[in-house]
Amino acid sequence: MEIRNGKLIISNAGGTASSGAKTYKASLPTTWINALKLNEKNRRIELCFDGEKIIIRPEMSFEDFVSDAKKKEHRLLKLSYYNKADLCTVIIADYSNKSVKFKDFTDNPVYTAFGIKKNVNWEDYNSFLEERCVPKSRMGIKEYLVSIGVDGYEPIEIIKKTKGKMAEDYQHIEVEKL
Numbered sequence: 001m002e003i004r005n006g007k008l009i010i011s012n013a014g015g016t017a018s019s020g021a022k023t024y025k026a027s028l029p030t031t032w033i034n035a036l037k038l039n040e041k042n043r044r045i046e047l048c049f050d051g052e053k054i055i056i057r058p059e060m061s062f063e064d065f066v067s068d069a070k071k072k073e074h075r076l077l078k079l080s081y082y083n084k085a086d087l088c089t090v091i092i093a094d095y096s097n098k099s100v101k102f103k104d105f106t107d108n109p110v111y112t113a114f115g116i117k118k119n120v121n122w123e124d125y126n127s128f129l130e131e132r133c134v135p136k137s138r139m140g141i142k143e144y145l146v147s148i149g150v151d152g153y154e155p156i157e158i159i160k161k162t163k164g165k166m167a168e169d170y171q172h173i174e175v176e177k178l
Helices: 030-035 062-071 122-131 141-148 155-162
Strands: 009-012 022-025 045-049 054-058 076-083 086-094 099-104 171-177
Touching: 062 076, 062 086, 062 099, 086 122, 099 122, 122 155, 141 155, 155 171
Parallel strands: none
Antiparallel strands: 009 022, 045 054, 076 086, 076 171, 086 099
């Protein structure tokens, strides 16, 4: 990994920003931009923040995300989220680097896995999984887990057994290893 030092470029924000708001920019070396295949025609990027560092990478389509992770031999799960027989969302969870990409197949956010969100992180993914499971605090949870053949409270393992079905709706999840 190449490391360089730089300075943050700070300026006053304009437009509808609140009083005293700032914008922050950083200059990146041309060699890095070229290595990422970014240019004037292809300049869409994703910014990722894990609480400690910022990662800048080219924006990836759903298909490119899957292809790239497969090339790197990452551990991937595909979750197909349905309402009755209608496919609503396909989620690709990359367990190797804890990243998620999804594609909605309905415009109704009530039936999508992540509602109106366009980008989700690993925490959002895990929250979604937990929402499709019995609560961890449920009385008799240990007995329930034994009865479905799961060793501990691991939402993805519970969903593999229960398909994430809940009594109050018609959604279910099919899990496939890629």
